[in-house]
Amino acid sequence: MVFRFDGFELDQQRAELRGPDGGVLKLRPKAFEMLQLLIVNAGRVLTKQELMETIWPKVFVGEDSLFQCIREIRTVLGDERRQMVKLATGGGYLFTPTVIIETEQSAPPAAKAPPDSPGATAPEAPRALLGLRRPVVLAAAFGVLALVAVGAAALAFRPAAMFEPPRPLIALNPIVDADGDERGTVMAKEVTARLTDGFAKIANISVIAPRTDAAGPTQASSATVSPDYEVTGELQRGEQSWTLRARMIKANTGEVQSVAAVTVSTDGLDADLQQSRLAAGVGHPLARRLNEMLEAASARKSGTAGGTTKVVIEQAVASIYQTTRERFGMAQTLLQNALNDDPNNVDVAVALAALQMRGIQMVWYSPDEAVAAEEQASATLQRALQAKPNSIAVLETYCRFLSATNHFTESLVTCARTLSFDPWNGLAHFLVGLGQLHLGRFEDALGTFKLADRYDTPPVSRWTWLVGAGWAQLVLGDAERALPWLQRSIAITPATGRTHMLLAAAYQQLGRTEEARAAMQQGLKLRPGTTALTVAPPMKNASPAFKASSDRQIQFMIAAGLPEK
Secondary structure, eight states: OOETTTTTEEEETEEEOOTSSOOOOEEOOOHHHHHHHHHHHHTBBBHHHHHHHHSSTEEEHHHHHHHHHOOOOOHHTTTOOOOOOEEEEOOOEEOSSSSSEEOOOOOOOOOOOOOSTOOOOOOOOEEEETEEEHHHHHHHHHHHHHHHHHHHHHHHHHGGGTSSSSOOOEEEEEESSOOOHHHHHHHHHHHHHHHHHHTTTTHHHTTEOOEEEETEEEEOOOOSSSEEEEEEEEEEOOEEEEEEEEEEEEEEOOEEEEEEEEEEOOTTTHHHHHHHHHHHHHHHHHHHHHHHHHHHHHHHHOOOOOOOHHHHHHHHHHHHOOOOOHHHHHHHHHHHHHHHOOOTTTHHHHHHHHHHHHHHTTTOOOOHHHHHHHHHHHHHHHOOOOOOOOOOOHHHHHHHHHHHOHHHHHHHHHHHHHHHTTTOHHHHHHHHHHHHHHHHHEEEEHHHHHHHHHHOOOOGHHHHHHHHHHHHHHTTTTTHHHHHHHHHHHHHHOOOOHHHHHHHHHHHHHHHHHHHHHHHHHHHHHTTOOOTTTTOOOTOOOOOOHHHHHHHHHHHHTTTTTOOO
């Protein structure tokens, strides 16, 4: 639908607000949602409570957030006199303009009586509104009324009151500045906001956000709500860094459930990036720990908790990244035996599937064995997801499996679900970017890799999204911007031959032939026997755009010294 009012257009499908001149007007996502809600309910007063509970359904926020959205809407609409979005008597807001709804549907022509039949009248020109016949407008209006009814029902019946189990309630307390100076206070406030926004994205919890009382500084949220867990933190400034320490505490006992700490350098990083990395640096481990606790509690309730096999898993995982078939075989036997002893142990099943995926990637299986291993790993992970549908560990492994087996569309869905429980998961962002790259969505991929770099968690995976960003810049035809990404990746993990070969392609495109040949020689040293026929990743399910781009990069690699056969 497209909603028209006072020269403006709100396009639902495109999620755009257009002004009288046709230009797109920018609104933050929450402000756009609020404007859409006001438009659908035009002529009806929406209380502050209705607005807040609809726009922030899982987060306890103060009225400041509501007022900020209203101010932004009024500014964009030029409503300085507050006549379009009126403050109603007794509180609440009323959207006053007349709204016309346009759809792309067309109504079938009405049956007409023959001209000479009894009671026939002269044909009447159809009445239209903005090019739409009346039946279409009425149908659209009834559609909106249905939407309003559904929205009202959603407000009246909370998810927790239906079949969904109550979500744990997490109270985010304000980050405390240890030094007490103005710079630290501002930084602590911004980090608190980013950490709150991140936790608010987690699907299976509710969040109490810190609030600012008019009479004083930032305070904890309403004492009438009893949280299950509290998150506290302390920020300290060093000579060239910030250090943030955070704790997750069980509210009713004061027992510390998890501790996280991160240090972020101020050298070469702007304040915005420092704040993002501080929030992500503690948010990521806290989110994973919270997920583990919730999954363990769920398993205990359902009686699906497996036995204690932690040592077996650790021994096997230590062998996953070894480069010999013998160690791989030993780890596989170890896990298979453990799973035979405890068939319901999801952790062992996931570790075995991860091992099999590694074997497929390293070509440690024969072709027939690889097909069987892929089928077994897929079935194992699907069973694991049925047992633990919200487990980050299971979702993350399945996301990696789908990406490694070139099921990119499915991997995007699974990775997105992983991020719904850990929004700062850099590995999941990398795999999303990889899927977007293979599907030909190059700009999206670059943005996703950059977002992973913004969060920089976990640091051990940093080289992956760096090489991903360089690769995306290459396929976009910008070798100059690709260079620093690839160089940073190699500086962290210098033993990846493919990254050196991408670097060689970048140098070759820029005419820096000697550096291109040196990079290619290093790549061939790390990956001996690589040729133009084997350097490209598997192209199953890849888009034509990605295939064409890969062919171009291979030609540059050949020019830099990659053997053709």
